[in-house]
C-alpha cells in the first residue's frame with residue numbers, strides 16, 4: 001500500500017494545469033479532423049476569406065452543429081476569427097493549413113499509426129523499449145505500414161510534403177557538384193534526388209534505394225522524376241547491401257533506428273562504397289541546429305522513441321555512432337532555416 005499523498009493543489013493551479021494538459025490535445029485533434037475534411041480550403045485562400053460554418057457544412061455534406069462547435073473551439077484558441085452569424089475568417093494559422101503540403105504533413109503527424117502507438121507510451125517509458133508494436137499488432141513500424149497501404153500512403157505523402165519543402169535548401173547546403181553517382185538510401189518518392197538533379201546537371205546517376213513495397217505502392221502515380229533518364233529506383237534492404245555510389249544520402253533514416261542498427265546501416269555502406277565515397281547524414285543535430293529548433297526536435301524525439309525505438313541525437317551521440325564504423329565525421333553543415341536539418345558529412349577513416 002502506497003503512503004497517502006497529502007498534497008492538495010491550489011484551485012488556481014488546477015485551472016492552469018487543465019489548460020496546459022488537456023487543451024493542446026483537443027486543438028490537435030480538431031485541427032486534424034478539419035484537415036481531413038478539407039474545411040479550411042472551403043473558407044478561401046486569402047487572409048480576408050470568411051465563410052459560415054453552415055455554408056461549409058452544406059458544401060461538404062457534413063453536420064452543421066458539430067462543425068460549428070469544432071470551429072468555435074478552434075477560434076477560441078486563435079485558429080480562426082469568429083464573426084457574428086457562425087462566420088469564420090482565416091488567421092495565418094488556418095490559412096497555412098489550406099496549403100496541401102501542410103495538410104499532408106498534419107495528417108501524417110496525426111495518423112492512426114502514430115496516434116495508436118501512444119496507447120502504450122507509459123509502458124515504453126517503464127521498459128525502455130517501444131511498446132508500440134503491441135498497440136499495432138505488428139512487428140515494427142515498417143511492418144505496420146506494410147500491412148496497411150492506406151497508412152503507408154498517408155505517411156509517404158506527409159514525408160514528401162516535408163521533403164519537398166526542405167529539399168532546395170538541403171540540396172544547396174550539400175553542394176553536389178563533384179559527385180557523379182548519388183544514392184539516396186530510403187529515398188521514398190525521390191523528391192530530394194529530383195531537386196539535386198535539377199540543381200546539379202553534372203550528376204550523372206541518381207539512385208533511389210528503398211523497400212520494394214514503397215515503389216509498388218507508388219506505381220500508377222504520375223511522378224515526373226521517374227521519366228528522368230538520370231534517375232533510377234533500386235528496391236532493397238540497407239541492412240543487407242546497397243549499390244556502389246560516390247555519395248550516399250541518409251535523410252531522416254538514422255533517427256528511425258537504435259545506435260546499433262544505425263551502425264549496421266553505415267557498415268553496409270562501407271562494404272559497397274569506393275575509398276573516396278562520402279556519406280551525407282541529413283538529420284537534426286539537437287545541440288547544433290538553429291536557435292529555436294529544440295522544442296520541435298524534442299517533440300520528434302518523443303515520436304521516434306515510441307514509433308520505432310529511434311531518437312534525435314546530439315553531436316556527441318552522432319560521434320558515438322560513427323566512431324564504431326569505418327567512417328569518421330569530416331564536417332557538420334548547419335542550416336539557417338528553423339525546423340531544418342543539418343548535414344553530417346562522413347568519409348572513410
Ligand SMILES: C[S@@+](CC[C@H](N)C(=O)[O-])C[C@H]1O[C@@H](n2cnc3c(N)ncnc32)[C@H](O)[C@@H]1O
Nearest residue numbers: 159163186187188210211214236237238251252
Ligand atoms: C522516415 S522515411 C524517410 C524518407 C526520405 N528519406 C525523406 O526524408 O523524405 C524512412 C524511409 O526509409 C525506408 N526504409 C526503412 N527500412 C528500410 C530498409 N531496411 N531498407 C531500405 N529502406 C528502408 C522507408 O521505406 C522510408 O522510405
